[in-house]
Amino acid sequence: LPTFAHPPMIHGLDGKKLSKRHGATAVGDYQHLGILPQAMLNFLALLGWSPGNDIEVMTVPQMIELFSVDGLLKKAAVFDPAKLEWMNGQHLSLLSSAELEPRVTPALVKAGLATERELADRRDWYLRLLGQLKVRSRTIDDIVRQAEPYLRDDIAYDPAAEAKQWKDRPATADLLRATRDALAAAASWEPAPLEESLRALAEARGVGGGKIFQPLRVALTGLAVSPGIFDVLVLLGRERSLARVDAAIRHLAA
Known part of the structure; x- marks a missing residue:
């Protein structure tokens, strides 16, 4: 007979079953917040499963290689948005500036900070900027906020x-x-x-x-x-x- 198993329930920080009252719960909501697909997948994989050895940041091939049913946890997993942002920051730092470019450019254009043509005309400079900003960012939105002083003529003082x-x-x-x-x-x-x-x-x-x-x-x-x-x-x-x-x-x- 086949062996059946399933990951545990997912709870919010309050210990109750995750629902809309905990905030964004649809994957698309997090995409709009600047969460990378690979970071979300990594985060979700660790809700109720552990590869052991304190390993957290993984690519999809690494997760496939490390997965076993023995790693499934019995107690409910906790959906922690702060942990998701941390995970996203780790994956951001692994991307090259060229890999970040198609993800960040639409967000900068949407924010009114630049046009695609303006960024393309200064691509070398733009890639250097992305390389600097990703270090202190956890989401694409963080990069957009940090980019403002470099893309606007006038700045406001915090x-x-x-x-x-x-x-x-x-x-x-x-x-x-x-x-x-x-x-x-x-x-x-x-x-x-x-x-x-x-x-x-x-x-x-x-x-x-x-x-x-x-x-x-x-x-x-x-x-x-x-x-x-x-x-x-x-x-x-x-x-x-x-x-x-x-x-x-x-x-x-x-």
């Missing part, structure tokens, strides 16, 4: 970032003026000479590099978190970077 990094507005404006001068004097607009200029400024002022980099990050992106500051400078380019610092100085003086 109030929390401004409050934390620009507490003393006159002192911050003075620091940004000195930072702008140091950047403008860099031998070339590449990470190494830019870092050399800013670290020399930090040493001259007797402060750590972070005291220079963090206020500058807010000036360039409007955010408290971004890729490495020198990567941000190179992605924005010399003209836009200096213009952003000038705009921040004016904002601080208002």
